[in-house]
Amino acid sequence: MKKIGLIINPIAGMGGSVGLKGTDGDIFKKAIKMGAQPITPKRLNELLSNLENKEDIFLLVAPGKMGADIVENKGFKFNTIGEIGKDTSAEDTKRIAKMMLEENIDLLIFCGGDGTARDIFDAIGLRKPVVAIPSGVKMFSSVFALNPRAAAEMVDTFVKGTDTQEKEVLDINEDSFRKGILDSRLYGYLKVPNVKRLLQSGKIGSKINKTAAENKVEIADHIIENMKDDILYLMGPGTTVKAITDALNLPKTLLGIDAIYNNKRIGEDLNEEGILRLLDKYNNVEIIVSPIGGQGFIFGRGNKQLTPKIILKVGKVNIKIVATADKMKGLMCLRVDTGDIKVDDILKGYTKVIIGYKEELITQIEC
């Protein structure tokens, strides 16, 4: 029997139908005035009705409209946890998620958008895996399942037993987003169940059984084998780049830029100024970055410290892109948004991405 926490953000996604990009802050009141209807109950219902292992689940549910109202009379074994007022807020999500953590849940299901994912990350981090039902207006974080049905499959897979993988949570600036500007940064990582493709039908179904973690180690081996002395390496954020520093037995700022020189970390969580100071001192420099899953940005999202000035100074030929094959499978192209159109244009075109040991993928940087 798995103990599974369940929290829904009752207002998530309501801004979408009335043309408001998100419901963070006071925008929610505006959405209500414009006639927006809750959409999360429908999304949660879809998940609940598609769960196959109902008997093996005990739900610990947030009260009222944050979950219990919807779970009631659906034939699930459940208890409610925590209290909420008439209006709900991010604080409710965080507080109740923490309470669930204290109750030692095995998995947390949540329903919302990028804002909710951030709240869940703040509350539980990587301590427990999650299944994220997409129902927000903004869902750029790759932590979300494709749809509620896919989320149900993830829960079932977890109940049967599977490993987990880390997926990105992005922080999107809603004010900018409403103005048509996608301004995001990498906020953190949540663990999600690793849904393995169990079917093996026909030749093409034959698999090279490689997990994301194994793939990252292969990429790290390739990079390290080709690393040279007397070159300054600027290591971008993310777990794929961190796998390289892990293999070198060096610490790494997960969400920041670190600098490595001759197998030593000489810069930690660097900002533009710090990087420029290093560039004045070191002539041979390479940048190692990984695209953000789901969007494919290699510059301009999650690594704004690597400014156009730095990119120009290092040079396009000295940029190495690393990504797991699985991540690249989901990306039609790579993107850049450095903030300088001229630099974006220089970066555009065909590029190689290191996807394994001695294995590269040629794709395009397009937009």
Add this chain to the structure above:
Amino acid sequence: MILNMRIRLDRNEMYKPPPKKIIDPVKESIEKINRYTPQTEVNQLIELLSDYAQVPKDIIILSSASDILIKEFIFLFSQDRQIIIADPTFILITNTAQKTTSPLIKIKLKEPKFNLSIEPLIDEIKKPTLIIIDNPNNTMGSLLLNQKDVSTILENENVILLIDEAYFEFSKISFAHMIKKYPNLAILRTLSKAFGLAGSGIGYLIAGEMIYKKFLGLNTMLPYPSVIAANYALKNQDYMIKYIEEINQEKERIMNSVSKIGIIVYPSYTNFLLMKTGISNISQKLAEQGVLVSDVSNQLSSEYIRVTIGSTIENDHFIRTMKEIVI
């Protein structure tokens, strides 16, 4: 009864056996299975293939299944060369290339057309390179090469190019005629698809001079029934032509039916269709309903499937099951 039937639309096979005029001599050959395959029959097969492909017989290399030829080819020509393949491509090409010690470069095929640009290859092929391209592509069904691109690649003597034309009979596009001009070109074909001889596994390579020399002395023994099946199939090509006509009609019908329920179907020059369904793990859901299609989730996302064109009854069952899942 159609209900509860289990159908296989996952291996790009011909859905029915070849006609009696092929099966009967194969049955007879089984009675002589205590003997090695007579060389006269093998010679006849080479002559028939030479006529069929319109190439000299001395540049044809036979093999028991084209899979073996792919593996041997990659191991023979990847030494001291980098390997370039399309992504996605026939999974055996990817798997074999990954097992070599050579650097592997994949070129991502992009939606919506899944076509191949050779622009990023121009610099790469200055280095010693083995390029393997399936044309049509086995996953997408799309054509990846044209004569101009093939010439551009082959003008570079550092390059060996293997084109897998397993579905040539459906696409009717071949580069075999370029072998004479380019010794660094090889074409791989099979009788498993359009001729419906998947179980007999006869593959053949049409090899340029540079390549043919490397294969000398590597002849494999072909099973007697397989050779007989191939000889009679090549002498009775009318059934193959009819099968292709039938498949093309059914392909059109399936495309029209499933497009109406919101499924994206990509143009195909083969006996299968690639579909984007918008439903995750769709191959598993179809399998639960007894419909086996190809799970391509290791190359694309799990909402894609590759579906072999089957008989009218099988195709109807597939369409009906898809509708039940989607709607």
